[in-house]
Amino acid sequence: QVQLVESGGGLVQAGGSLRLSCAASGRIFSIIAMGWYRQAPGKQRELVASIRSTGITNYADSVKGRFTISRDNAKNTVYLQMNSLKPEDTAVYYCHLDRYGGDYWGQGTQVTVSS
Numbered sequence: 001q002v003q004l005v006e007s008g009g010g011l012v013q014a015g016g017s018l019r020l021s022c023a024a025s026g027r028i029f030s031i032i033a034m035g036w037y038r039q040a041p042g043k044q045r046e047l048v049a050s051i052r053s054t055g056i057t058n059y060a061d062s063v064k065g066r067f068t069i070s071r072d073n074a075k076n077t078v079y080l081q082m083n084s085l086k087p088e089d090t091a092v093y094y095c096h097l098d099r100y101g102g103d104y105w106g107q108g109t110q111v112t113v114s115s
Helices: none
Strands: 002-007 010-013 018-026 031-039 046-052 057-059 067-072 077-082 091-099 102-105 109-114
Touching (some): 002 102, 018 031, 018 091, 018 109, 031 077, 046 067
Antiparallel strands (some): 002 018, 031 046, 031 091, 046 057, 067 077
């Protein structure tokens, strides 16, 4: 199995920054991509950013230019640097790992942006 442990969420004022981390452990092989999703109250879970094993990244239009996804292969960790945060970024952020044979989710970390 795969375990994903997220950290770095919290409360920040609009315009501020946060960095989320997701450490993967277990049967982490044949990874296709890792990414971050978020879910706000009353809304569907949506993709925020992803990074493929090739290094290709993908971002939701709403976060382009503000968020950056990166990874440290030696630490099996993926990061989400979030700058210029807005109240509409408030959500529970989930780490996701997609590999051949299945996909996995972290437990989620709350990000709250106050106006």
